[in-house]
Amino acid sequence: MVNPTTSQTTSFDADVIIVGGGPVGLLLAILLAKRNKHVTLVERWSEAYGRPRAVTYDHEIARILATLDIDSENDPAISYHDELYYWKNRDGENIQIVDWQSTSASGWRVRYWFNQPDLEVRLGNIVNTFSNITQYRGWQAVALSQTLENATLTIKRNPEEAGLNGESRVLTGKFVVGADGANSFVRESLGIENEDKGYFFDWLILDMIPKTELHMSPAQWQLCDPKRPTTIVPGGPGRRRWEYMVLPGESPEEMQKPERAWELLKPWGLTPENAELERSAVYRFQARWAKVWHKGRCAVAGDAAHLMPPFAGEGMCAGVRDAVALGWRLNGILEGRFDMDILESYTTERIEHAKHYINFSQELGSIICIADEQKAAERDARMKAELAARNNTPVPTDICQLGHGIWHPESAGAGELSVQGVVKANGKQDRFDQAVGQGWVVIGLGTDPARAISQAQREQLERLDALFVTIDAPGSNGAVIDVNGTYAKWFSTINAKYVLLRPDFYVALSAPDAATFQERIDFVLNQLHLTASVAAAA
Numbered sequence: 001m002v003n004p005t006t007s008q009t010t011s012f013d014a015d016v017i018i019v020g021g022g023p024v025g026l027l028l029a030i031l032l033a034k035r036n037k038h039v040t041l042v043e044r045w046s047e048a049y050g051r052p053r054a055v056t057y058d059h060e061i062a063r064i065l066a067t068l069d070i071d072s073e074n075d076p077a078i079s080y081h082d083e084l085y086y087w088k089n090r091d092g093e094n095i096q097i098v099d100w101q102s103t104s105a106s107g108w109r110v111r112y113w114f115n116q117p118d119l120e121v122r123l124g125n126i127v128n129t130f131s132n133i134t135q136y137r138g139w140q141a142v143a144l145s146q147t148l149e150n151a152t153l154t155i156k157r158n159p160e161e162a163g164l165n166g167e168s169r170v171l172t173g174k175f176v177v178g179a180d181g182a183n184s185f186v187r188e189s190l191g192i193e194n195e196d197k198g199y200f201f202d203w204l205i206l207d208m209i210p211k212t213e214l215h216m217s218p219a220q221w222q223l224c225d226p227k228r229p230t231t232i233v234p235g236g237p238g239r240r241r242w243e244y245m246v247l248p249g250e251s252p253e254e255m256q257k258p259e260r261a262w263e264l265l266k267p268w269g270l271t272p273e274n275a276e277l278e279r280s281a282v283y284r285f286q287a288r289w290a291k292v293w294h295k296g297r298c299a300v301a302g303d304a305a306h307l308m309p310p311f312a313g314e315g316m317c318a319g320v321r322d323a324v325a326l327g328w329r330l331n332g333i334l335e336g337r338f339d340m341d342i343l344e345s346y347t348t349e350r351i352e353h354a355k356h357y358i359n360f361s362q363e364l365g366s367i368i369c370i371a372d373e374q375k376a377a378e379r380d381a382r383m384k385a386e387l388a389a390r391n392n393t394p395v396p397t398d399i400c401q402l403g404h405g406i407w408h409p410e411s412a413g414a415g416e417l418s419v420q421g422v423v424k425a426n427g428k429q430d431r432f433d434q435a436v437g438q439g440w441v442v443i444g445l446g447t448d449p450a451r452a453i454s455q456a457q458r459e460q461l462e463r464l465d466a467l468f469v470t471i472d473a474p475g476s477n478g479a480v481i482d483v484n485g486t487y488a489k490w491f492s493t494i495n496a497k498y499v500l501l502r503p504d505f506y507v508a509l510s511a512p513d514a515a516t517f518q519e520r521i522d523f524v525l526n527q528l529h530l531t532a533s534v535a536a537a538a
């Protein structure tokens, strides 16, 4: 930790101080500010980072962005391709096919394409609308300490922007969150170590803006050619991306020179005449995670907590999930609903979920990053045979469970993202989240869930602002109608009559009858570390 040597001036109080104004820090700031918390956001650079990185996110992120009125289906800055995701060998034969085409059970398409700097500007504009978010842009965190009551962060003007003798300030907050990227100052200050899988590959990323519309078929694919493993994907509307593995012996510096980029792009028909090279950069792909994600009043989120190679397009997605997971917990603590101990489950739930995607991304990398002819031939033969054996059926996108935490382990579907269908409710027909709302949602299929639980449980859930929803079949005159039978099907699959959803859309529990429902609600409420005022018996 660095001690400030310049004068320390004003102190600022915030509920939560967030270090880092990337997508994760911005989203967390919004989620806290929406519930009237005072947030201070500290970002090293005055201007948005502007360098393309993430280009794709999944259905869960679309669901989260929809709560900010960013509609991935109808937004000019977001695109989708009604196509599968192909992995081909150098002869153009499929060795793997992934289902990036269907609509996911959670109500949004499996994959969307976008430009990360655009999204960051978008989130930044939302942040600017909140008078309860104070922003220090062009400032960097340089020292962090905490007591049982608060956390103190010293910030200093970024010397690269303001000269070496920049001013410094000391900020106190009830919490400090490091969403400060891979080299996280907050993580290091907290003495949190990384678990590193020792995985390193350098890839050249070329972001292209074709001057006329460029139709590629397939739109999204991997070329598993040992001579030059390559990823060819959309980059959001008006953009395309090529990613090339830097081969053993090649110099990353040489590779990222524009002339090298144009050489590599020539076989794809791209030239300076018909396309703009927006960015050419070599990134080192890594696989690692922080061993714990919170300590006392401080936590880490996003790349500060985990890094994965981008083959599954899940790095930022994991960070967005962190922001949501941390957001509802911090809001709850600050609103006097939960004790601090609820933060334990932030680490236990999120770390396992993120590790799943780190391992998965690394597995994908181990398929594509093969530069050895013999090994590539063996891979191709094995994968072609496997694909043929399952009649070219695409691999479905996986269902991933949270690590242990605030969900009932014996409930079917619990710890997983909830299914979402279209409902008729409140005078509109839309996805459930938009038509009914989000938060703690207690659902009964064809039956009032509030009548299946005790008065004490009902009051505790009401103190969490829970919504009690009865979903009825089409043709009935209920308040919430299951337009396409999605809920009837889902509840039947998990043999449930009742379900409790969490504010992050994950399933806390399901139950086939009222007695089991009551028992499981007690279990989940217990995991929440409710404060005495919320837990008070009726």
Ligand SMILES: Cc1cc2nc3c(=O)[nH]c(=O)nc-3n(C[C@H](O)[C@H](O)[C@H](O)COP(=O)(O)OP(=O)(O)OC[C@H]3O[C@@H](n4cnc5c(N)ncnc54)[C@H](O)[C@@H]3O)c2cc1C
Pocket: 019, 020, 021, 022, 023, 024, 025, 042, 043, 044, 045, 049, 053, 054, 055, 056, 057, 116, 139, 140, 141, 142, 179, 180, 181, 182, 184, 185, 205, 283, 301, 302, 303, 304, 310, 313, 314, 315, 316, 317, 318, 319
């Ligand atoms: C080539 C590439 C392709 C990718 N593709 C995808 C993809 O398709 N899909 C996907 O989901 N993910 C993808 N990712 C991952 C994604 O880009 C990151 O996971 C995401 O940017 C992480 O966001 P973050 O907010 O956690 O961190 P960052 O975006 O790194 O933001 C951290 C912020 O903290 C600031 N900061 C750092 N230290 C301090 C300090 N001491 N004081 C103040 N501010 C500080 C930095 O200036 C920065 O603005 C890709 C990554 C790369 C490199």
